[in-house]
Amino acid sequence: MRRPGLLLAATLITAAALTACGKPQGGQATGSEEASSEPATAPAAAPVELTDAQKATLVASLPAPYNTGDIANGKKVFAVCKSCHTVVQGGANMTGPNLWGVFGRASASEAGFTYSDGMKKLGITWDAPQIDKWIENPKAMVDGTKMSFVGVKAPKDRIDVIAYLKTETSAAPQ
Template sequence: MTPSPTVRIATLALLALAVAACGESSGTATPKAPPPAPLTPEQIGVAIAALPTPYNDADYENGRRAFARCRACHTVTPGGPNMTGPNLYGVFGRAAGRHEGYNYSKALLAADFTWDGEQLDQWLANPRTFLPGNKMSFAGVPDDQDRRDLIAWLKIETSPR
C-alpha cells in the first residue's frame, strides 16, 4: 500500500526536523555571538590609519582577498570554531600555541613568543622555516605587500570592535 501524499509530506517534514536537530545538545547551549557587522569604508579608513607603520598604508581589500588562502583552515570571528588551524580572533597579543581547544604541534607549544605583526609576517613568509616542526602545511605568502595587507586586515578583523 502506497502512503498518501499527505502522509509522505508529513514524513518528509518530520525527517527534515530530525536532520536539522542533529548535533544540537539537549542541555542549555551557549548562544554564539553574531559576527560583527561589516565595516563601512569610512570605518576601514579610520582603522587602517590607526594601525602602526607599515600597516597604516595597507590595502584592506587586498588583505581580505589574501585571507582567502587561509579561510579553508582558519576562522576569524569571535567564538568561531577551530578548524584545521585555530580560530584567529584575538590572535595579536596571544602567546603562540595558546588558543583554547586547539591541538597544537609540539613546536608551537614550546614556542616562546607572542603574536604581533612582525612575528606573523615572518610566519606567513614561510611557516616551515620560521618554526620548524609545526604542522601547518601552507607554503606561505611570498609577496611582502600581500603579507602587509593581510596582517592589517587581520589586525582589524580579529580585534574587538
C-alpha cells in the first residue's frame, strides 16, 4: 500500500536537512573570512549539472596538455581542497575563496574574501598554466600566502584537477 503523504513528508525533511549542511552556525565567519555586517543573502539556486558533452567541451577548450585531463581523477585529487574551497556559483568563501568563475578572474579579486598582501600584489589572471603553477607549490608562487597547502606534486594530477575545476567552476558552454 502506497502512502504519498508519507513520501512527500520524508522528501521535504531530507531537503531541509541537506539545505542546512555546511553552513556555519550562528552566522560566524570561518577561517580567514571576516564577519560582515551586511544582511544575509538568499541561498544560491541549485547548481545546474552539466552534461558529459558540455564537460567534454569545457575540457577541450583548455590549452594542451590540460585538455587531456581526467575529470574523475581530478575530482578525487580535489577532494582535499574542498575543506577550504567551494566551487559552486554563489557559494561561500571559506578558509579559501570560492572558486566559481576562477578561469579568467584576476588574482585576489573574489568579493568578500580577505587576501594576503602577497596575493594582492600577484597581479595575474587565472588560467590553466597559472593555476597549475599555483597548485604545484603555492608558497613558491606567492611569498607570505595564507594558503598552507603544500601542493600537488604529480603533473598528471594537476592537469586532472584543472580539467575538473574547469567543469565545476564554469557555466555551460553555448
